[in-house]
Amino acid sequence: MVTKLNPQIEQLFDLDEKKQIVLNKSALLNILLRDEIKDKHVCVISIAGAYREGKSFLMNFLLRYLHIRYKLKKRNVTNWLDPADGPISGFSWKIGSMRHTVGIVMWSEIFLAELPTGEEVAIILLDTQGSFDNSATITECATIFGLSTLISSVQIYNLKENIKQSDLSHLEVFSGYGRLFLGDSESSRSPFQSLVFLIRDWQWSHEKEFGAEGGEKLLNNVLKSDDTQPGELVRQKKNVKELFSELRCFLLPHPGQAVATNPNFQGELQDVDAEFRKHIQVFAPYILAPENLVPKKINGEMIKVVDLVNLIEGYWKCLQDGRMPSLQTIFSVAANVQHMVVLHQSENIYDEKMRFIQEDDSKVLDKYTLIKEHIASKSAAMKHYNEKRKLGDKLTNDEYEKTLDK
Ligand SMILES: Nc1nc2c(ncn2[C@@H]2O[C@H](COP(=O)(O)OP(=O)(O)OP(=O)(O)O)[C@@H](O)[C@H]2O)c(=O)[nH]1
Ligand SMILES: [Mg+2]
Numbered sequence: 001m002v003t004k005l006n007p008q009i010e011q012l013f014d015l016d017e018k019k020q021i022v023l024n025k026s027a028l029l030n031i032l033l034r035d036e037i038k039d040k041h042v043c044v045i046s047i048a049g050a051y052r053e054g055k056s057f058l059m060n061f062l063l064r065y066l067h068i069r070y071k072l073k074k075r076n077v078t079n080w081l082d083p084a085d086g087p088i089s090g091f092s093w094k095i096g097s098m099r100h101t102v103g104i105v106m107w108s109e110i111f112l113a114e115l116p117t118g119e120e121v122a123i124i125l126l127d128t129q130g131s132f133d134n135s136a137t138i139t140e141c142a143t144i145f146g147l148s149t150l151i152s153s154v155q156i157y158n159l160k161e162n163i164k165q166s167d168l169s170h171l172e173v174f175s176g177y178g179r180l181f182l183g184d185s186e187s188s189r190s191p192f193q194s195l196v197f198l199i200r201d202w203q204w205s206h207e208k209e210f211g212a213e214g215g216e217k218l219l220n221n222v223l224k225s226d227d228t229q230p231g232e233l234v235r236q237k238k239n240v241k242e243l244f245s246e247l248r249c250f251l252l253p254h255p256g257q258a259v260a261t262n263p264n265f266q267g268e269l270q271d272v273d274a275e276f277r278k279h280i281q282v283f284a285p286y287i288l289a290p291e292n293l294v295p296k297k298i299n300g301e302m303i304k305v306v307d308l309v310n311l312i313e314g315y316w317k318c319l320q321d322g323r324m325p326s327l328q329t330i331f332s333v334a335a336n337v338q339h340m341v342v343l344h345q346s347e348n349i350y351d352e353k354m355r356f357i358q359e360d361d362s363k364v365l366d367k368y369t370l371i372k373e374h375i376a377s378k379s380a381a382m383k384h385y386n387e388k389r390k391l392g393d394k395l396t397n398d399e400y401e402k403t404l405d406k
Pocket of ligand 1: 094
């Protein structure tokens with residue numbers, strides 16, 4: 001039996017009565033700045049897409065997998081979905097026509113996993129408000145989608161039945177924040193990391209099979225361009241491909257009538273179609289198995305949980321006046337956080353070198369030797385700082401360099 005999960009959903013971003021986005025700073029700091037996780041690298045898995053299409057319900061399967069794989073530490077789990085472990089629960093989901101999730105919510109329990117390199121990473125799950133629910137403006141939808149894409153290392157783009165041209169248009173508009181990065185002459189990287197198209201209620205498994213292979217075929221088909229297509233469409237496909245460093249697609253079957261229509265459905269696995277259960281058992285490790293985890297990076301540099309906190313606060317500050325922030329503002333937040341990451345790395349290099357010298361008994365630490373070693377360690381740290389390619393302008397670079405120099 002899976003032990004009862006005491007952790008809960010925490011509202012990370014809410015919307016106030018003026019539809020302004022509000023950061024729950026105390027939840028952010030309390031959850032993410034705990035000693036056991038704040039200095040770990042981090043994977044942020046988010047889900048976004050239209051409202052009422054099973055996003056929150058799905059996140060609970062990821063939660064169940066994380067619990068079994070990384071809390072109970074069961075390795076190589078293929079049959080991890082056991083009805084004996086109780087109904088699916090965690091993120092709140094609801095039957096009905098009215099939108100349910102509001103803003104961006106985070107699961108308060110952070111899981112620690114080991115990458116194949118042996119490094120430990122913290123895994124954070126985010127669930128987002130669905131788009132197009134008739135009460136939210138396009139700006140609100142774009143803000144939620146854009147913000148969750150900026151924060152995450154994997155964005156699951158939840159779609160019903162197929163990938164339509166309008167889905168690509170929305171992706172382009174909503175991820176528009178990222179386009180500025182493409183114009184940055186210093187970096188040829190995609191602004192965002194991994195995007196997974198997750199197709200719910202896929203009906204044509206005789207044509208393209210459920211799972212990742214069928215998904216890849218579908219995605220290749222959708223993103224293929226040729227001379228017969230209108231220029232606008234070709235441009236759009238190219239743009240979507242350039243926004244993300246990795247695009248994947250997974251096809252899921254319909255979960256059955258009980259899940260889709262029964263108002264008394266409470267998450268009991270017996271009521272979920274066996275075909276759905278079979279493929280969701282593959283989907284969770286496809287996102288969350290150690291070899292598939294995507295750590296959050298800025299300009300190619302892995303960041304830590306503490307840097308993520310700065311990133312989230314920085315992005316939120318850009319959004320506070322209720323308008324879409326300029327791309328320049330968004331860009332400078334990422335640039336500042338990346339400079340901070342490199343600054344900390346450089347400081348660590350200095351500290352390590354100095355500690356080593358102090359622990360080395362063969363060295364006599366007179367004042368002269370100490371100054372000499374200090375200069376050498378500082379120069380190694382400065383060299384590391386200067387050799388790293390960083391986002392942003394010379395001014396930002398010089399400011400952080402001055403801090404390091406002190
Ligand atoms: N047809 C279908 N229904 C699903 C699926 N998964 C969940 N549902 C049902 O869809 C309804 C909405 O589920 P939610 O998880 O609350 O959907 P959501 O996308 O989070 O909705 P919002 O929070 O309003 O954006 C519930 O009745 C679920 O049981 C699926 O794969 N296919
Ligand atoms: Mg929801």
